[in-house]
Amino acid sequence: MGDMPVDIWIRDLQRVERKERQRHHRNKQRQDEAGQPGAAMAHFFSQGFSSLVKDLAVHDPLYTAAMYWGLTRYPEIPIWVLVVASFALAVLLVSLGEVTYQEISYQIQNFRYRLAGFRRVSYLEARFYIKGSQGRQILRDFSRQFGLKRRSKAVYQDLYFRNTLKTYNGRTPIVRFRKRGKEIQKGDLQSVQIVYTRAGKANSRKPQQFNYYLTRKEKLYYQLKQEMPQKISEIKNQKVRQSLKLVTRGASHPIYFWREVVRNPKTILISVDDVKLPKGRPFTVVEIKSHLDKKSRQLLVLAMQELMFRYEVTQITHSKSTLTSLDKS
Numbered sequence: 001m002g003d004m005p006v007d008i009w010i011r012d013l014q015r016v017e018r019k020e021r022q023r024h025h026r027n028k029q030r031q032d033e034a035g036q037p038g039a040a041m042a043h044f045f046s047q048g049f050s051s052l053v054k055d056l057a058v059h060d061p062l063y064t065a066a067m068y069w070g071l072t073r074y075p076e077i078p079i080w081v082l083v084v085a086s087f088a089l090a091v092l093l094v095s096l097g098e099v100t101y102q103e104i105s106y107q108i109q110n111f112r113y114r115l116a117g118f119r120r121v122s123y124l125e126a127r128f129y130i131k132g133s134q135g136r137q138i139l140r141d142f143s144r145q146f147g148l149k150r151r152s153k154a155v156y157q158d159l160y161f162r163n164t165l166k167t168y169n170g171r172t173p174i175v176r177f178r179k180r181g182k183e184i185q186k187g188d189l190q191s192v193q194i195v196y197t198r199a200g201k202a203n204s205r206k207p208q209q210f211n212y213y214l215t216r217k218e219k220l221y222y223q224l225k226q227e228m229p230q231k232i233s234e235i236k237n238q239k240v241r242q243s244l245k246l247v248t249r250g251a252s253h254p255i256y257f258w259r260e261v262v263r264n265p266k267t268i269l270i271s272v273d274d275v276k277l278p279k280g281r282p283f284t285v286v287e288i289k290s291h292l293d294k295k296s297r298q299l300l301v302l303a304m305q306e307l308m309f310r311y312e313v314t315q316i317t318h319s320k321s322t323l324t325s326l327d328k329s
Contacts, residue, residue, distance in 0.1 A: 062090040099169055106168035106196075110220065113194065116239040118220040124297060125215045126304050128286045128313040129323075135272035135284055138311060139262050142270050146303060148262035155181035156257050156273075159230065160321050162249040171196040171218070174321065175248055179228045190224040192235065192244065199317040202301060210308050212301055213317055255320055267296045268303060275320055285320060286313065 066086035070077065114120060130138070142148060157179040165173035173196050180189040195217060202212040222240050232248050235241040256276050263269035269289045276282050286307065290300035307313055316323075 060090075062093050063087055066090060102168045105166075106171070109168075110218075113220050113243060116222075116243045117237060118194070118222045118240070120218070120220050122216070122218045122292060124290045124292065124300055125217055126213070126288045126300060127215070127316050127318075128288075128307060129316055130284050130286055130311065130313045134311055134313075135260070135274070135286065138286060138307065139260060139270065139272055141310075142303065142306070143262045145306065146264070146268065146270075146299065148264050148268070148270060150263045150265065151261065153258070153260045156255075156259055157181075157228075158255040158257075158321075160252040160255070161232070162252050163247050164249065165194070165247050168196070169198075170200075171198045174319070175244065176321075177224075177229065190226070190228045191221045192224060192240065193222075194220040197319070210305060211315075212304050213315060214300070215317055253321075253324065255324055257320065267291065268299045270303065273320065275324070277324060283323065285316075285323070 063086050066089050067082055070082040070086060074082075110120060139151075143151070159177040161175040161177075163173060163175045165175070167173065173194060176193050176195070178191050178193055196219075197215050197217050199213060199215045202214050222237070224235065224237075226236050229235055231251070232241060232244045235244070258274045258276070259271050261269060261271045267290065271287045271289070273285045273287065274282065275285065288300055288303050288307070290296040304315075308315065
């Protein structure tokens with residue numbers, strides 16, 4: 001991807017995403033038409049039935065209760081006002097209930113994985129595509145400006161898996177093996193990871209020169225004390241193997257990248273990832289990560305502002321896994 005203009009690269013990315021959506025839609029249509037006659041109609045009725053159940057079991061009783069309370073407590077209020085207010089209140093309560101239910105389900109799922117041996121870490125991340133060979137200069141400048149001392153290098157190998165994990169309140173899941181090379185510490189470090197990401201715009205009370213888009217990552221990981229597996233079935237720990245077999249459908253694609261890092265363990269970390277593709281165009285991504293406390297978040301936004309002001313970068317929320325799909329276009 002080297003010297004490709006950023007605007008052309010972004011258009012390529014949008015084109016690939018559009019093709020992926022169209023291909024998914026075509027595959028779904030073929031499955032409905034060929035493999036399972038009437039599947040589309042069955043899907044339509046199942047979705048409609050689910051909505052009907054929600055209406056009958058939750059929304060309508062809430063609406064009826066609100067109407068009854070309004071008529072008995074405030075009979076002088078016009079009926080149309082009570083109808084609108086009761087309907088809106090019922091919709092609001094149902095929406096809050098759905099969000100709460102998904103959040104509880106997500107926490108229960110995490111608890112089950114932790115019982116199987118996974119550990120959990122959460123942090124914020126900002127990601128940028130950069131042109132040319134600016135990465136090393138960025139690390140030197142930010143190391144001086146933000147007091148980031150600990151510098152390290154390592155080779156990473158990721159193997160992604162297709163998964164059937166649910167999304168929860170905008171969190172999107174991935175499942176991967178990750179092998180971190182020897183230069184960061186003695187010996188390789190292998191792990192299997194379930195990572196949920198949710199991107200959003202950073203809130204600000206004052207007008208800003210830039211928009212800041214952050215991704216909250218919640219990572220469940222289990223360190224593999226064995227040779228790096230290539231299949232879920234090769235994981236030696238039975239609990240971890242069984243829990244992942246239920247939600248994966250085979251390997252998707254590998255990613256290889258060289259990462260150089262400067263950090264302050266108490267606040268932020270800045271990394272430059274040079275992604276190497278076996279048969280495609282390499283590209284470079286800068287990632288800024290922070291803890292969730294207020295001071296770290298403020299430093300993260302300051303670092304983003306400095307990076308966008310001084311360097312030719314493009315802010316993205318796409319993962320490296322998504323970016324590698326450009327190679328297939």
